[in-house]
Amino acid sequence: MEDFKNILKWLNNEMTNEELAAFRKTDDYKLYKNIAEEAKNINLTSINETVALQDFKARISNRTKKKSKVISIGRNFAFKIAASIALLVGLTYFLFNFNQETLKADFAENKSFLLPDESSVTLNAVSQITFSKSSFKKNRQLKLDGEAYFSVKKGSAFNVETEQGNVAVLGTKFNVKSRENSFKVFCYEGSVAVSHHNTKIILTKGEGVQLTKNNQLVKLLNPKSSAPLWLNNESEFTEEPYTEVLAEFERQFKMKIISESVNTKVLFTGGFNNKDMNSAIKSITLPLNINYRIKDNEIILSK
Amino acid sequence: MNFTDLCDEKQFDIFYKQEVNHVFRFILLKNKNKDEAFDIVQEAFIKIWENCNKFDLLKAKSYLFSVAKNLFLNAKKHEKVVRNFENNTTNLYIETETPESALREKEFKHKLEKAIGNLTDSSREVFLLNRIEGKKYKEIAELLGISLKAVEKRMSKALLALRTQIEEFN
Numbered sequence: 001m002e003d004f005k006n007i008l009k010w011l012n013n014e015m016t017n018e019e020l021a022a023f024r025k026t027d028d029y030k031l032y033k034n035i036a037e038e039a040k041n042i043n044l045t046s047i048n049e050t051v052a053l054q055d056f057k058a059r060i061s062n063r064t065k066k067k068s069k070v071i072s073i074g075r076n077f078a079f080k081i082a083a084s085i086a087l088l089v090g091l092t093y094f095l096f097n098f099n100q101e102t103l104k105a106d107f108a109e110n111k112s113f114l115l116p117d118e119s120s121v122t123l124n125a126v127s128q129i130t131f132s133k134s135s136f137k138k139n140r141q142l143k144l145d146g147e148a149y150f151s152v153k154k155g156s157a158f159n160v161e162t163e164q165g166n167v168a169v170l171g172t173k174f175n176v177k178s179r180e181n182s183f184k185v186f187c188y189e190g191s192v193a194v195s196h197h198n199t200k201i202i203l204t205k206g207e208g209v210q211l212t213k214n215n216q217l218v219k220l221l222n223p224k225s226s227a228p229l230w231l232n233n234e235s236e237f238t239e240e241p242y243t244e245v246l247a248e249f250e251r252q253f254k255m256k257i258i259s260e261s262v263n264t265k266v267l268f269t270g271g272f273n274n275k276d277m278n279s280a281i282k283s284i285t286l287p288l289n290i291n292y293r294i295k296d297n298e299i300i301l302s303k
Numbered sequence: 304m305n306f307t308d309l310c311d312e313k314q315f316d317i318f319y320k321q322e323v324n325h326v327f328r329f330i331l332l333k334n335k336n337k338d339e340a341f342d343i344v345q346e347a348f349i350k351i352w353e354n355c356n357k358f359d360l361l362k363a364k365s366y367l368f369s370v371a372k373n374l375f376l377n378a379k380k381h382e383k384v385v386r387n388f389e390n391n392t393t394n395l396y397i398e399t400e401t402p403e404s405a406l407r408e409k410e411f412k413h414k415l416e417k418a419i420g421n422l423t424d425s426s427r428e429v430f431l432l433n434r435i436e437g438k439k440y441k442e443i444a445e446l447l448g449i450s451l452k453a454v455e456k457r458m459s460k461a462l463l464a465l466r467t468q469i470e471e472f473n
Binding site: 007052063292 | 316323
């Protein structure tokens with residue numbers, strides 16, 4: 001009579017080497033060795049994986065039928081006029097900006113520059129500053145589109161102009177973020193003056209301001225922070241619109257996020273790492289119970 | 304990237320190709336109709352795909368099997384999914400038939416196949432999951448929703464039946 005306890009142990013790979021050596025000498029082993037080994041090779045119906053995968057894809061696309069329309073631009077007269085105007089405007093802009101210096105950081109990069117007055121600036125991804133090459137030393141004025149951290153050499157007034165407001169300083173360290181859906185200034189050293197429409201706020205070390213949805217400047221306090229987190233490859237958000245979080249993600253990873261099917265108006269507090277896309281996408285989707293799907297350079301969000 | 308993100312289409316495809324035959328054979332143990340079994344497998348993968356961010360790879364594997372099992376149990380309630388590849392010339396199923404004039408070495412295998420075919424459904428399922436899918440008794444118990452003791456009982460029964468039958472063929 002067989003000792004099934006032992007046989008079962010053997011087939012579940014639970015035996016130690018010594019137990020196995022001893023078991024190999026038993027009659028039970030001789031009786032069941034062939035059955036156990038040959039069973040692995042018996043012929044079972046298999047599926048052609050490639051054909052099955054094609055079928056799988058077809059089933060998925062049948063479920064999520066997407067309708068997209070292509071709008072063609074007619075080659076009519078109005079189009080030609082528009083093109084000519086665009087060319088003219090472009091040419092004027094080029095001539096006007098001949099004296100302008102533009103420094104920029106592209107997708108997924110941070111870049112540091114030394115300005116003519118020896119102040120330094122670090123640009124976050126997809127950001128740029130422009131200033132006049134000839135007069136910057138005398139008149140420290142620049143335009144910012146995006147986000148930048150400044151460390152300003154003491155001296156005459158240093159002005160940062162953005163779409164949403166201006167920041168004036170004497171000598172200090174501060175961060176300015178001016179994006180489509182976000183305007184934020186934080187002072188890390190010295191003091192800065194932020195003006196937005198008719199409001200003017202003076203910030204000292206450890207203070208910041210953020211523009212809310214209702215177009216009001218709200219103070220932020222963080223006395224311990226000594227430099228913006230993005231310099232260490234972290235993006236952080238406090239009650240900021242989700243659209244801005246997604247936009248920052250796109251800038252940091254050079255990905256396109258398709259977010260039509262989720263509510264992007266909600267406010268988000270949290271952050272993500274700018275170097276690890278897999279954990280970053282989880283950090284911004286899981287808390288909101290959003291599903292995501294990566295396809296090449298696109299990420300599709302869904303509820 | 305050293306872990307599989309199932310929301311990434313390329314990585315999902317790899318996961319799919321790795322697992323599809325395991326799940327298919329598992330369902331085939333219960334449902335002999337290949338087309339129905341295949342539909343169930345596809346449905347199970349769709350469930351994983353739709354919930355891709357909720358799983359890591361390990362969880363996805365066991366989830367896949369239990370979804371497939373539940374789908375099988377509900378199969379009669381479900382409408383049959385229309386297949387898209389009916390006119391496809393490429394073969395979905397690969398069958399490796401052993402010819403009657405099998406070589407001598409293949410004789411034992413042939414007997415074994417016959418004997419496995421004669422097992423009761425419940426013991427065949429346990430035996431093949433352990434031998435072909437390499438699953439531990441504990442995993443099989445979880446998968447089938449039965450106790451570890453029951454798995455061991457079915458396995459012993461299968462082994463004994465196979466041995467006596469093969470002896471009888473001789």
